[in-house]
Amino acid sequence: xxxxxxxxxxxxxxxxxxxxxxxxxxxxxxxxxxxxxxxxxxxxxxxxxxxxxxxxxxxxxxxxxxxxxxxxxxxxxxxxxxxxxxxxxxxxxxxxxxxxxxxxxxxxxxxxxxxxxxxxxxxxxxxxxxxxxxxxxxxxxxxxxxxxxxxxxxxxxxxxxxxxxxxxxxxxxxxxxxxxxxxxxxxxxxxxxxxxxxxxxxxxxxxxxxxxxxxxxxxxxxxxxxxxxxxxxxxxxxxxxxxxxxxxxxxxxxxxxxxxxxxxxx
Amino acid sequence: xxxxxxxxxxxxxxxxxxxxxxxxxxxxxxxxxxxxxxxxxxxxxxxxxxxxxxxxxxxxxxxxxxxxxxxxxxxxxxxxxxxxxxxxxxxxxxxxxxxxxxxxxxxxxxxxxxxxxxxxxxxxxxxxxxxxxxxxxxxxxxxxxxxxxxxxxxxxxxxxxxxxxxxxxxxxxxxxxxxxxxxxxxxxxxxxxxxxxxxxxxxxxxxxxxxxxxxxxxxxxxxxxxxxxxxxxxxxxxxxxxxxxxxxxxxxxxxxxxxxxxxxxxxxxxxxxxxxxxxxxxxxxxxxxxxxxxxxxxxxxxxxxxxxxxxxxxxxxxxxxxxxxxxxxxxxxxxxxxxxxxxxxxxxxxxxxxxxxxxxxxxxxxxxxxxxxxxxxxx
Numbered sequence: 001x002x003x004x005x006x007x008x009x010x011x012x013x014x015x016x017x018x019x020x021x022x023x024x025x026x027x028x029x030x031x032x033x034x035x036x037x038x039x040x041x042x043x044x045x046x047x048x049x050x051x052x053x054x055x056x057x058x059x060x061x062x063x064x065x066x067x068x069x070x071x072x073x074x075x076x077x078x079x080x081x082x083x084x085x086x087x088x089x090x091x092x093x094x095x096x097x098x099x100x101x102x103x104x105x106x107x108x109x110x111x112x113x114x115x116x117x118x119x120x121x122x123x124x125x126x127x128x129x130x131x132x133x134x135x136x137x138x139x140x141x142x143x144x145x146x147x148x149x150x151x152x153x154x155x156x157x158x159x160x161x162x163x164x165x166x167x168x169x170x171x172x173x174x175x176x177x178x179x180x181x182x183x184x185x186x187x188x189x190x191x192x193x194x195x196x197x198x199x200x201x202x203x204x205x206x207x208x209x210x211x212x213x214x215x216x217x218x219x220x221x222x223x224x225x226x227x228x229x230x231x232x233x234x235x236x237x238x239x240x241x242x243x244x245x246x247x248x249x250x251x252x253x254x255x256x257x258x259x260x261x262x263x264x265x266x
Numbered sequence: 267x268x269x270x271x272x273x274x275x276x277x278x279x280x281x282x283x284x285x286x287x288x289x290x291x292x293x294x295x296x297x298x299x300x301x302x303x304x305x306x307x308x309x310x311x312x313x314x315x316x317x318x319x320x321x322x323x324x325x326x327x328x329x330x331x332x333x334x335x336x337x338x339x340x341x342x343x344x345x346x347x348x349x350x351x352x353x354x355x356x357x358x359x360x361x362x363x364x365x366x367x368x369x370x371x372x373x374x375x376x377x378x379x380x381x382x383x384x385x386x387x388x389x390x391x392x393x394x395x396x397x398x399x400x401x402x403x404x405x406x407x408x409x410x411x412x413x414x415x416x417x418x419x420x421x422x423x424x425x426x427x428x429x430x431x432x433x434x435x436x437x438x439x440x441x442x443x444x445x446x447x448x449x450x451x452x453x454x455x456x457x458x459x460x461x462x463x464x465x466x467x468x469x470x471x472x473x474x475x476x477x478x479x480x481x482x483x484x485x486x487x488x489x490x491x492x493x494x495x496x497x498x499x500x501x502x503x504x505x506x507x508x509x510x511x512x513x514x515x516x517x518x519x520x521x522x523x524x525x526x527x528x529x530x531x532x533x534x535x536x537x538x539x540x541x542x543x544x545x546x547x548x549x550x551x552x553x554x555x556x557x558x559x560x561x562x563x564x565x566x567x568x569x570x571x572x573x574x575x576x577x578x579x580x581x582x583x584x585x586x587x588x589x590x591x592x593x594x595x596x597x598x599x600x601x602x603x604x605x606x607x608x609x610x611x612x613x614x615x616x617x618x619x620x621x622x623x624x625x626x627x628x629x630x631x632x633x634x635x636x637x638x639x640x641x642x643x644x645x
Binding site for chain 2: 071072075188189190191192194195197198
């Protein structure tokens with residue numbers, strides 16, 4: 001049994017946002033972090049590894065420096081990593097990305113009792129599309145918004161967290177699960193794995209390695225092949241600092257009414 | 267000469283920075299106020315392999331080097347010098363001598379306890395009348411059949427009332443002076459072991475300091491660490507390594523205080539502009555940055571020499587002396603920069619100033635470090 005977790009490096013939104021002339025993000029010149037929801041997926045996989053002793057594999061599509069993120073994940077306990085990297089993949093939207101990642105995962109191999117996990121969505125695009133699209137392309141059942149996961153034999157029991165309640169589902173492996181932040185608290189790296197992370201296997205898959213896979217349609221990868229067109233990317237203007245009035249009595253409400261009145265709001 | 271950290275050392279720093287931000291920082295002020303031992307933090311430090319990190323994997327550690335340990339202590343001390351002290355003592359003064367001088371049986375029994383077993387370690391050398399002159403200890407230990415009997419007391423013992431494994435120094439033959447001192451591994455459950463007075467200190471409130479009392483304490487014969495009479499040598503060599511830890515702690519305190527100063531002076535407006543724009547502030551901060559950089563190089567140099575098996579007594583003393591005095595100077599100046607606010611506990615800098623002071627005193631005072639340095643100059 002193994003768990004393959006898809007992960008993404010995203011811009012650290014607490015830092016400076018850089019935009020290319022074509023409107024896409026200039027990722028190379030920005031500080032990056034591991035997409036937060038993906039860390040929840042990694043933690044869910046490592047939890048199952050602790051319980052069942054399975055192998056955990058992290059996979060990402062990105063430029064060569066994404067290796068740094070994969071080494072950090074292996075320093076948390078991930079056993080091996082795959083870096084899907086090639087100039088041909090650059091600028092891919094969710095449709096293209098899910099196609100490339102699905103081909104890469106299928107090339108790596110999916111067994112009967114395997115699970116593929118993804119974060120719910122990435123904080124840069126906020127689409128939540130890559131996980132479900134990969135499941136469709138791989139022909140796997142999928143459960144999104146997992147807030148609780150239990151595995152017994154080849155069956156996963158998953159509590160899906162929805163806006164107005166939850167839904168408990170059972171699904172057979174192999175399957176794809178997208179994870180939300182309420183699922184767990186990601187662990188820290190640890191010294192044992194840090195000192196071995198650069199010895200752990202990291203496989204690079206480039207365009208040559210994937211181009212003949214049946215899931216790959218060369219006309220729908222990269223920026224040119226992506227059906228999504230980004231018109232512009234921008235940083236929203238900062239809001240001014242808010243003011244908090246403490247207390248619940250009449251004095252506070254009078255003060256609030258006074259402020260609103262001064263500003264001619266009421 | 268390469269001044270870049272290895273990828274693994276960079277990851278240790280990143281992990282510890284994240285750990286410190288998420289786990290340590292939120293409770294540091296409360297730990298100082300209540301003087302409660304940060305038990306949950308220490309448990310988590312065991313979980314991530316930081317406590318006992320230099321112990322080889324076969325004994326439950328991670329096999330990290332002294333530089334990795336120094337980086338971990340430095341990062342912790344940026345927010346909480348108490349937590350850094352607990353770690354520095356455990357790694358440098360308890361795990362290290364057992365690893366270096368222990369028999370295979372001692373290492374197999376005690377090192378897993380101090381790593382995967384989550385038991386905290388301590389080091390007992392100082393006595394009421396034997397501080398800087400550590401050779402004048404009065405605690406005695408006599409061999410009686412298959413065990414030793416220890417009598418005496420030790421003071422100012424870091425981790426004193428939470429530790430379960432102690433490296434203790436006692437006279438086995440008073441007539442031989444320092445050559446009559448021996449080292450022992452003592453568990454807190456041994457008959458005749460007890461914890462005395464808990465110290466109330468100026469700073470390091472979260473670091474549990476206590477008196478340890480041995481009253482006819484029974485110690486199995488096989489718990490002699492090294493040979494009889496080797497104790498003073500073991501103590502001095504252990505303190506060499508321990509000083510790297512305290513130097514790293516002092517460095518972290520200075521770096522933490524400087525970060526607070528940069529943040530505060532950029533936001534504090536007086537006479538129409540942020541005080542960070544006044545040249546006086548900038549020059550003071552420039553000196554702090556210079557001291558931190560120089561101090562860091564001294565700490566890392568000593569740690570790398572230790573890792574390489576080179577002699578590092580002088581380098582460790584210089585790192586400890588420079589960083590502890592720099593931490594004291596820096597925190598004092600940072601409190602000054604904060605003005606009246608700096609004197610209140612609304613900001614962490616008064617705590618940092620109180621915490622910094624001990625680094626000039628313990629594991630060899632600044633005066634002792636100058637003795638050690640000059641003794642290694644061929645004078």
